[in-house]
Amino acid sequence: MTRRNAMVCASSGLIATAFGVVADHGGRPGAGPMEAEDEGGAGPPPPVEAAAVPAQPWMPEATLRPLSVNFTPGGLREVRGLVLHVQEGENSLHDRFSDPAVRSSAHFWVSQSGEIEQYVSAHDRAWAQGTGNPSWLSVETSGFASRPLTAQQVDAVARIYAWGMAQHGWPLAPAPTPLGRGLGIHSMGGRAWGGHACPGPLRSAQTGEILTAARGRHFR
Numbered sequence: 372m373t374r375r376n377a378m379v380c381a382s383s384g385l386i387a388t389a390f391g392v393v394a395d396h397g398g399r400p401g402a403g404p405m406e407a408e409d410e411g412g413a414g415p416p417p418p419v420e421a422a423a424v425p426a427q428p429w430m431p432e433a434t435l436r437p438l439s440v441n442f443t444p445g446g447l448r449e450v451r452g453l454v455l456h457v458q459e460g461e462n463s464l465h466d467r468f469s470d471p472a473v474r475s476s477a478h479f480w481v482s483q484s485g486e487i488e489q490y491v492s493a494h495d496r497a498w499a500q501g502t503g504n505p506s507w508l509s510v511e512t513s514g515f516a517s518r519p520l521t522a523q524q525v526d527a528v529a530r531i532y533a534w535g536m537a538q539h540g541w542p543l544a545p546a547p548t549p550l551g552r553g554l555g556i557h558s559m560g561g562r563a564w565g566g567h568a569c570p571g572p573l574r575s576a577q578t579g580e581i582l583t584a585a586r587g588r589h590f591r
């Protein structure tokens with residue numbers, strides 16, 4: 372295996388047998404108003420609650436390249452935030468994550484030039500960080516831990532994070548532990564997340580820069 376095709380720092384899991392599909396972005400129909408039941412006659416009906424609109428499963432700005440294996444359909448219990456990874460290699464990870472023998476995946480991949488690819492729906496569980504998989508989305512970043520994220524990568528990850536803030540309610544904050552919410556790093560999960568040093572000190576130190584860029588892109 373060449374250095375350009377080095378292993379990513381993702382954890383393993385069982386192979387999914389179902390294909391992930393794009394979920395409907397529309398909300399469910401709201402319930403109709405109920406009639407008042409007091410003896411004195413019908414009063415005005417109570418206000419109808421707004422229909423819940425599910426969060427977007429696919430990021431509109433990303434190039435969508437859904438996987439058919441190596442993820443768990445509908446396997447997210449919650450979405451606490453985004454976990455930053457380093458690829459330890461270059462080039463798109465779609466072909467690698469499409470290999471059933473690899474048994475790993477991530478929701479997003481970001482190239483050094485800032486291209487974003489999405490492989491797994493935000494409603495499904497990617498196999499990226501061990502016991503953190505049911506609660507976190509994940510982003511692999513092209514390159515190596517010995518080199519910092521490029522300016523284009525910082526901007527692209529910030530765009531993913533701003534989208535997650537709008538769609539999934541992530542706070543504009545770092546997540547120092549798996550029990551927190553926000554922007555986290557793979558190594559924060561320790562042994563339960565695979566015991567990796569990923570994404571390394573250089574890229575871990577850039578989380579503040581990513582959050583600053585995300586602040587300028589997030590509009591409520």
